[in-house]
Amino acid sequence: MSTRDEVEAFLFRQAELLDGKSWQGFIDLFTPDGVYWMPASPEQTTWDGVPSIFAEDRNLMTVRMKRLTHPHAWSQAPMWGTSHLVGNVVVESDEGDEIVARSRFHMMEFRRDASRHFAGSYRHHLRRTPEGLRLKLQRVDMVNGQGPYEYVLQAWV
Amino acid sequence: MLDVARLVEPDRVHRSVYTDPAIFDREIAEIFEKNWTYVGHDSQIRNPGDYWAVQVGRQPMILVRHQDGTPRVLYNRCPHRGNMLVGNLRGNTGKVFSCSYHMWQFHTDGKLESLPIPRGYEGTRLAPESGACDIKRAARVASYRGFIFCSLSPEGPGLEEWLGPAKVAFDDMCDRAPEGEVEIVANCFRVIQQSNWKIFLENQLDAQHPSVTHESTGRAALEVQRELERERGSYPLDYHFLSAFATTSIPKWDQFQTINYPNGHCILTGYMGLRPRDPDTLAYEAAMTRAYGEKRMEEILGVNNHHVLIYPGLSVQPPLQQLRAVRPLAVDKTLTEIWHFRLKGAPEAIYRRALGYYNLVNSPSTLVNADDLENFWKCHQGLSSDGGEWVSFHRHAGNDDEADGIVTSRFGTSEAPMRNQFRAWKDMMGAGR
Numbered sequence A: 001m002s003t004r005d006e007v008e009a010f011l012f013r014q015a016e017l018l019d020g021k022s023w024q025g026f027i028d029l030f031t032p033d034g035v036y037w038m039p040a041s042p043e044q045t046t047w048d049g050v051p052s053i054f055a056e057d058r059n060l061m062t063v064r065m066k067r068l069t070h071p072h073a074w075s076q077a078p079m080w081g082t083s084h085l086v087g088n089v090v091v092e093s094d095e096g097d098e099i100v101a102r103s104r105f106h107m108m109e110f111r112r113d114a115s116r117h118f119a120g121s122y123r124h125h126l127r128r129t130p131e132g133l134r135l136k137l138q139r140v141d142m143v144n145g146q147g148p149y150e151y152v153l154q155a156w157v
Numbered sequence B: 001m002l003d004v005a006r007l008v009e010p011d012r013v014h015r016s017v018y019t020d021p022a023i024f025d026r027e028i029a030e031i032f033e034k035n036w037t038y039v040g041h042d043s044q045i046r047n048p049g050d051y052w053a054v055q056v057g058r059q060p061m062i063l064v065r066h067q068d069g070t071p072r073v074l075y076n077r078c079p080h081r082g083n084m085l086v087g088n089l090r091g092n093t094g095k096v097f098s099c100s101y102h103m104w105q106f107h108t109d110g111k112l113e114s115l116p117i118p119r120g121y122e123g124t125r126l127a128p129e130s131g132a133c134d135i136k137r138a139a140r141v142a143s144y145r146g147f148i149f150c151s152l153s154p155e156g157p158g159l160e161e162w163l164g165p166a167k168v169a170f171d172d173m174c175d176r177a178p179e180g181e182v183e184i185v186a187n188c189f190r191v192i193q194q195s196n197w198k199i200f201l202e203n204q205l206d207a208q209h210p211s212v213t214h215e216s217t218g219r220a221a222l223e224v225q226r227e228l229e230r231e232r233g234s235y236p237l238d239y240h241f242l243s244a245f246a247t248t249s250i251p252k253w254d255q256f257q258t259i260n261y262p263n264g265h266c267i268l269t270g271y272m273g274l275r276p277r278d279p280d281t282l283a284y285e286a287a288m289t290r291a292y293g294e295k296r297m298e299e300i301l302g303v304n305n306h307h308v309l310i311y312p313g314l315s316v317q318p319p320l321q322q323l324r325a326v327r328p329l330a331v332d333k334t335l336t337e338i339w340h341f342r343l344k345g346a347p348e349a350i351y352r353r354a355l356g357y358y359n360l361v362n363s364p365s366t367l368v369n370a371d372d373l374e375n376f377w378k379c380h381q382g383l384s385s386d387g388g389e390w391v392s393f394h395r396h397a398g399n400d401d402e403a404d405g406i407v408t409s410r411f412g413t414s415e416a417p418m419r420n421q422f423r424a425w426k427d428m429m430g431a432g433r
Helices: A003-019 A023-027 A058-069 B021-032 B159-175 B197-204 B215-232 B237-247 B279-292 B294-302 B348-361 B369-383 B416-428
Strands: A030-039 A052-057 A080-095 A098-111 A114-129 A132-142 B012-014 B037-041 B050-056 B059-065 B071-075 B090-092 B096-098 B105-107 B112-114 B140-144 B147-151 B182-184 B189-193 B258-260 B266-269 B305-310 B314-317 B322-330 B333-343 B390-392 B401-403 B406-408
Touching: A003 A023, A003 A080, A003 A098, A003 A114, A003 A132, A023 A058, A030 A058, A052 A058, A052 B348, A058 B215, A058 B237, A098 A132, B021 B322, B021 B416, B037 B050, B037 B059, B037 B182, B059 B147, B071 B140, B071 B147, B140 B159, B147 B159, B159 B266, B159 B305, B159 B314, B189 B369, B197 B305, B197 B314, B197 B322, B197 B333, B197 B369, B197 B416, B215 B237, B237 B348, B258 B416, B266 B416, B279 B294, B279 B348, B322 B348, B333 B348, B406 B416
Parallel strands: A030 A132
Antiparallel strands: A030 A052, A080 A098, A098 A114, A114 A132, B012 B390, B037 B147, B050 B059, B050 B090, B059 B071, B096 B105, B105 B112, B140 B147, B182 B333, B189 B333, B258 B266, B258 B406, B266 B305, B305 B314, B314 B322, B322 B333, B401 B406
């Protein structure tokens, strides 16, 4: 299997976990020190110490998951779902156990009779582990990330 | 003429104040386009020509640093044919604003700089040198400790008089900086609420809701926090911002206080206890003591406000350096612009607390406001129905203490802030006149 195939399989699996609301499965794709990051602006180069839309380690991801699945998470009552498409996959580097890959995504969300669209680029910093590829850092830049949000983002994109 | 006086009683209001578009139009004209509106912070426009576009009521305005160093607020409209002068949210315009339609140019105080072909107005009713070709300016601009406001009405109290005791919002925030001032972090999160603007303002000082609305987040954070404590012996303060919703029971909220000032401004006193004894806090306190002396340091850090609401458009959290500006877009649609600040001279670790709160609570991926916004939408939908005519603000009505126009609630969950806001609303809407 080529690195590209390997990375694509990972990306497709991740998208499937999000669309299936398999939150724990999504979190488990990260290394113990892994970070999910959506910068507040495209010029940012590190998640550390700057405003971010998301900057979550596994512990904060667990808070988000526990909130989403709590019976009194009121905003979870209305039916909602997402569909992610991931493509344009490019392996930027593949050295030792470390892989960096970029891709584009398009996500459509449906919540209480309304649709929203989010699209942009992913950058996955992956590590080869005995369990398979794991994420050290996922950077998510949405082209419409800096616009006003009609409602909020409840889960990772 | 709308009879707004009949819609507001001391302990209840008619639902139409939230849902009637004609009332909304009047609010824009009488409240938002007459009172002082926060338009930005000094540190947002450092250099001459720096500007931010900002909405005041329904007016698109430009906050700009003039060549002489003073902040100016101009209508974003060319006096010629009405083109907007800037189309971006922010930028630097240099020495002049140039209209992209016919290249009329203006100084950054609004004065006409030049017309591309000056000849052509001889014998017409337009005299370019008369001021008729200047950009219209906000009637009044004033700032308090770096926070810039404008009013589109030439009349009314000055900024400080209008703020009254609510100016503690800015004193409390700036005093917490060893250098006595704050610096804005130039990032604005914008989140739209599908509800009337007043629903948000009421929620800001509503001590009955957090344990209910935010139960899921409080519980989730508390579980992870306890896990971290077991594993490592400590947890980041960020968790406390969230778990406080679970550890503060409904009866405990009654122990806090709301203080309600003239013009609708109000304070909810603090509940989070943000003075842990960790090395970062101690280093910060040492820096504060060097700057102010120990007695004054204790005074400053002893101020205990959670939210200060500056009616009708600003919610400030001084101890965490957060600010939310409210821009009503329609009767059922409200934009919030969300900012945070850095305390000048404070250690980086203290900034990280403000940042943690900003990212977790106030960003578009908020773990907290998701459930508020869900409630706001439901509230607005319910109020649009014929299922009832009145909204109740009876809780502890008649049990508040009032002196010199300031109402202090004896119980944190008193609906005094809502009653106080509507007292100001009624007055501003002309019902008292």
